[in-house]
Amino acid sequence: MPKVRNTAVFSFLFFITVIFLCVPRAQCDALRISQIDNSSLLINQQVHLYLSVTDENGKPVKNLTEDQFSVYEMGKEREIDMFRRGVNINQGINLLLVLDNSGSMYWDGTGEKKNSSDSSIWRITYAKDAVVSLMNQMKNPMDKVGLISFNVKPDIQTKLTDEKVEVVWGLDSIGKPSEEEAYTELYETLHESVDYLRTAGGRKIIVLLSDGQDFPLDDNPNFPERHGMEGAIEFAQAEGVSIFTIGLSAKADRKNLRRIAEETGGASFSVYDPKKLKTLYELIREQVLNEYLVSFRAGMEPVEKKAVEVVYREGDNALSAERYYFSGTIFGFGHERINFWPFIFIPLSVGLVWVLSLIRFERKKMDPSLTVFGHSGKKTIVHSLPVTRGRSELTIGGTESSDITISGDSKLTVSDAKIAEKDGVYTISGAKTPILVNNKPVKTKVLRPGDLIKIGDSTVVFDEGVKKEEKKREERKKKPPRRNSRARSSR
Amino acid sequence: MSLITRILFFGLVGIFSGLAAWPCAELVLFYQAWFPSLLVFNIVLGVTVGLFMGGCFGTSEGILAISKLKVQAGLVSGVITGVVGGVVGFVAGQAALLSLGTTLFHSSYAFQRIGFPVSKAIGWATFGMCIGMAHGVRSRSGNKIRNGVLGGFIGGLLGGLAVEYLKIIEPENEYVRLVGFVLLGLLIGIFYGFIENKLARASLMLLNGKYKEKEFLLTQKMTNIGKSPKTEIGLEGYTKVSDVHTMIKKEKKGFVLTDAGAKIGTYVNDERIGKKVLKDGDVIRVGDAQFLFSKK
Numbered sequence: 032m033p034k035v036r037n038t039a040v041f042s043f044l045f046f047i048t049v050i051f052l053c054v055p056r057a058q059c060d061a062l063r064i065s066q067i068d069n070s071s072l073l074i075n076q077q078v079h080l081y082l083s084v085t086d087e088n089g090k091p092v093k094n095l096t097e098d099q100f101s102v103y104e105m106g107k108e109r110e111i112d113m114f115r116r117g118v119n120i121n122q123g124i125n126l127l128l129v130l131d132n133s134g135s136m137y138w139d140g141t142g143e144k145k146n147s148s149d150s151s152i153w154r155i156t157y158a159k160d161a162v163v164s165l166m167n168q169m170k171n172p173m174d175k176v177g178l179i180s181f182n183v184k185p186d187i188q189t190k191l192t193d194e195k196v197e198v199v200w201g202l203d204s205i206g207k208p209s210e211e212e213a214y215t216e217l218y219e220t221l222h223e224s225v226d227y228l229r230t231a232g233g234r235k236i237i238v239l240l241s242d243g244q245d246f247p248l249d250d251n252p253n254f255p256e257r258h259g260m261e262g263a264i265e266f267a268q269a270e271g272v273s274i275f276t277i278g279l280s281a282k283a284d285r286k287n288l289r290r291i292a293e294e295t296g297g298a299s300f301s302v303y304d305p306k307k308l309k310t311l312y313e314l315i316r317e318q319v320l321n322e323y324l325v326s327f328r329a330g331m332e333p334v335e336k337k338a339v340e341v342v343y344r345e346g347d348n349a350l351s352a353e354r355y356y357f358s359g360t361i362f363g364f365g366h367e368r369i370n371f372w373p374f375i376f377i378p379l380s381v382g383l384v385w386v387l388s389l390i391r392f393e394r395k396k397m398d399p400s401l402t403v404f405g406h407s408g409k410k411t412i413v414h415s416l417p418v419t420r421g422r423s424e425l426t427i428g429g430t431e432s433s434d435i436t437i438s439g440d441s442k443l444t445v446s447d448a449k450i451a452e453k454d455g456v457y458t459i460s461g462a463k464t465p466i467l468v469n470n471k472p473v474k475t476k477v478l479r480p481g482d483l484i485k486i487g488d489s490t491v492v493f494d495e496g497v498k499k500e501e502k503k504r505e506e507r508k509k510k511p512p513r514r515n516s517r518a519r520s521s522r
Numbered sequence: 523m524s525l526i527t528r529i530l531f532f533g534l535v536g537i538f539s540g541l542a543a544w545p546c547a548e549l550v551l552f553y554q555a556w557f558p559s560l561l562v563f564n565i566v567l568g569v570t571v572g573l574f575m576g577g578c579f580g581t582s583e584g585i586l587a588i589s590k591l592k593v594q595a596g597l598v599s600g601v602i603t604g605v606v607g608g609v610v611g612f613v614a615g616q617a618a619l620l621s622l623g624t625t626l627f628h629s630s631y632a633f634q635r636i637g638f639p640v641s642k643a644i645g646w647a648t649f650g651m652c653i654g655m656a657h658g659v660r661s662r663s664g665n666k667i668r669n670g671v672l673g674g675f676i677g678g679l680l681g682g683l684a685v686e687y688l689k690i691i692e693p694e695n696e697y698v699r700l701v702g703f704v705l706l707g708l709l710i711g712i713f714y715g716f717i718e719n720k721l722a723r724a725s726l727m728l729l730n731g732k733y734k735e736k737e738f739l740l741t742q743k744m745t746n747i748g749k750s751p752k753t754e755i756g757l758e759g760y761t762k763v764s765d766v767h768t769m770i771k772k773e774k775k776g777f778v779l780t781d782a783g784a785k786i787g788t789y790v791n792d793e794r795i796g797k798k799v800l801k802d803g804d805v806i807r808v809g810d811a812q813f814l815f816s817k818k
Contacts, residue, residue: 069624073617076559269624331563333554335623357623358560359638361615361645361682362567363689365551366696373545373700377574380542384535384578388585388593402735469805470791481730481812483805492814494730 058086059095062343062350065273065296065322066234069356072329077112078104078356081234081296082323082341089298089314091321093117095343102327103340109327118324123173125191125231126316128198129224130158130205131241132180133215135282137207140305142280154279157305158240159202165312166195175231180205181220183212184253191231217245217284219254221263221274221291229270236297236319237267238312240277244284260287264294273297275315279305296354333364399457401427401450403437404490416450416457424451427486442487450478450493457493459484528737529715532582536677536711539578540703546570548699560616568612568649569605575653575707576604579714591751603656611652615645639686643679646702650678650710663742669717677709724777726770726806726813732759740777745770747808748782762786763809775799777815779806 066081080102084092097114136155138145150156162178169176177191178201189201221239228235245260258266267274275297276288285301292299298318300311325341337358343350398415414435416425425434427450429443437443448466451458459468459482460475467485468476476482480495550567557563580600584593622641654674658667685702692698722739729735738745738755746753748766757763764784771778777800781788789807790798800806802817 069620073560073564073613073620076561329560331555331557331560333551357620359619359623359642360551360554360560360563361612361619361642361649362547362551362699362702363642363685365548365554369549369552370696373548376541376545380538380574380578383538384581387531387534388581468792470803479807479812480810481728481805481807483729483812483814492729494734 058090059084059092059343059345059348059350060087061085062341062352063296063298064339064341064352064354065319066271067339067354067356068271069329069358072358076329077326078329078339080325080327080339080341080354081118082325082352083296083298083318083321084323084343084350085298085318089300089318091318093321095323099343099345100323100325101342101344102325103342104327104330104337105332105334106338107330109330111325111327113324113326115324117321119234119320119322120171121173122233123171123175124234124236124316124319125175125177125228126169126319127177127179127191127224127228127235127237128162129185129220129237129239130155130162130178130180131182131215131217131243131279132186132205132208133182133243133246134208134213135242135280140280140303142282154242154305155205157308158279159205161308161312162202163199164309165316166198168313169195169316177227178202179220179224179227181216182208183214183216183248183251185216185220185223187227191228214248214251215241215243215246216248216251216254217241217243218260218263219247219251219257221260222258222266225263225266225270225272225274228272234319234322235270235272236315237272237274238277238315239274239288239291240279240308241283241288242279243282245287260291264291267291267295273319276300277302277308277311279303279308329358333360335359399495400493401435402492402494403435404492416452424449427491429487437486437489437491440487440489443489447486448484455495457495459493525716525719528586528719529712531586532579532711532715533708534711535578535582536707536709537704538707539575539711540705540707541700542578543571543574543707544700544703546574547703561613564612564616565609568608568610570608571649571703572604572606572608572611572653572656573601574604575710576607576656577601578707579653579711580604582711592756600656603659604653607652607654607656607659608649611649614652615648618648619645639683639690642686643682646682646685646706647675647678650674650676650681650706653678654710654714665721665741665743666718669714669721669741673713673717674710676713677706677711680709681706722818723772724800724815724817726755726815729805729812729814731811740770740772743772746782748784749809757808757811760809760811763811767808768806770800776801784808 063083064080065083068079071077084095086092093116097111100111102109102111132155137153139147139152140154144152166176172193175191175193176195176198178189178198179185179187188204189198224237228237273296274291276292276299278285278288278301280303283301289299302308302311335358336355338353338355340351340353400416401414403412403414426446427433427435427437427448428446429437429440433446446462448462449460457478458475459478465472465474468482478493480493482493484491484493547567547570550570554563577597577600580596581593584596619641622644651671651674654670655667658670681702684705685698688698688701718739718741722741724740726738726740727735742754745755746766747755747757747768749757749763750765753766766782767784768788769780769782771780778797779788779790779795779800780797781795786809787794789795790804800815804815806813806815
């Protein structure tokens, strides 16, 4: 008889389940934008939303259709470009398990037996079992898992890997903490976990299990810089990491754990019985795997912080969720009206550049000259060479009585060099010692334009200038022979 | 040409380019919502601003060289490289801003106050860098690319920071961006002129004639001197110069001068030279032109 009753109960339960499965739409209880991704905005103007829809038990609701969702950006409905179910099943997830390993994790579930040697009643044992069971279920080779335990500091037990068995091995190396380690650096560990996970691609999830509150050690050498809970949340948001939190036991800081989860697009759970951990881990995995990916074409409104609202409708019931993404531009945004007078700057600037191009930095001076290049920061002085009929020779020296005075050079005397002119040919000669012209010691030299003369510590450059008459004379000289040659050949 | 003149010259050109680019950029910004996507929007902005900045700097390079042909060639190549640099710069700058901005977006307000202007300035700097780089690409010289990148980055960063902080002080002012554009152009110009001068290992100064005291920086691996306007130092207004008269090549041992088979040859310190490693203070004669070679 009891057997018959059992079957009846089971068939009734089965019937109920079937009914629930047949009407999944009635179950939707919460909608969450777990991640908003604007990384392809510049490429194809798309913004991706990862949505999680759950029933009242936190179970993901599958098989919803595109037409039940609407996306609003800046209050305007946007066209959905892409809609995918269970998007993370194909892409795989990056899961980082963060386990509290404080002393209280070695108590029993209620916290009554604190120093039991029976490890089977410890909270940590249940947690480890739950992780092992989760690892057995994660068959997708695309999924990667890592394990971090923490008390006074975080310890990476298993690096992010697709070999789930390594995580199981990692669990074995978690041991009971000593007295000195009796702190719970919850927030700093979370910050470091985000830092560890951030470089992984795809969907990034942290599952944090804790049975207590953040209990930091003052001047903890492991954390020279503290970020606090806000810091950890901001970091997770910025890196697109969703944090799921599990508060174990009545002592868990449920309020803050919920806040961390809600603000990072994760979910928070509280359990008192460590036996339930197994189901919880599995539930979280399922939620993540069954996220919906909705991509929409973003508008071009000039706003830096764009609000996106997703509305899910079933019958009269509607669920909505809102998040923001950044869409600033380098130069900022235009003004309310446009002025046209500034366009005058365009011809003006073009004109001014044209004027600059006319300057061309030419020397107009035609006189023969000597340029004295200043030594020790002195200005360049140009002396023109006024060679008159009466005087065909000029002296260069360091005193007032020299014809060309180079002041401030102590090595110079009254006359160190002389320049003589005859028929437009200038000749320099050193007074006593040879002088350097073009780095060559000479006693006397016919100067070419551009010759560099060194006297004492000074540098003097000779330039004949450009003589128009001379040029013409030269041209005249050249032309007659050509005519003659032509004339000859024609004869 | 002294360092100050060079800086002043490039700075002025930079101001003009900023002045010209500003109204066009404002027009594009005004119609932002009309653009189909952020990418198209940034490309159009890049073309607009790059056109003016590239054109102006290209022309300026031509003005500093002697020949008129170089002014035209500089304008054309400046516009082309400027447009390419502008587009690349804007798209890259926008990408940098989007990724930085998204990170900042979730940070605390106290941090945002510093972070947003900085990240925008980085966007400006990326843009400036590309414009500056285009400047170097045009002359096909690794050093000039480096100079342009450095000058453009610093100019863009400071210009962007100025705009962002002015915006905080005077949020209603319509001319904040004008200040930014002028600063961007000015600083790119100044830094370009300055860095180019600082990074040049040697220079040639004309000692005589029409362009006396004009200084040519030897920033390139190979500098050709000749009558042809295609040479780096195109000597117009000097007689007895061959089309390509002399080449100066930058090698490990120093700057090596080689006569390019000119009819009357090249003289260094009044001696006819086929090939010579130049030393500081050498006087080089190319046709009727004499140069002073100085190392820095």
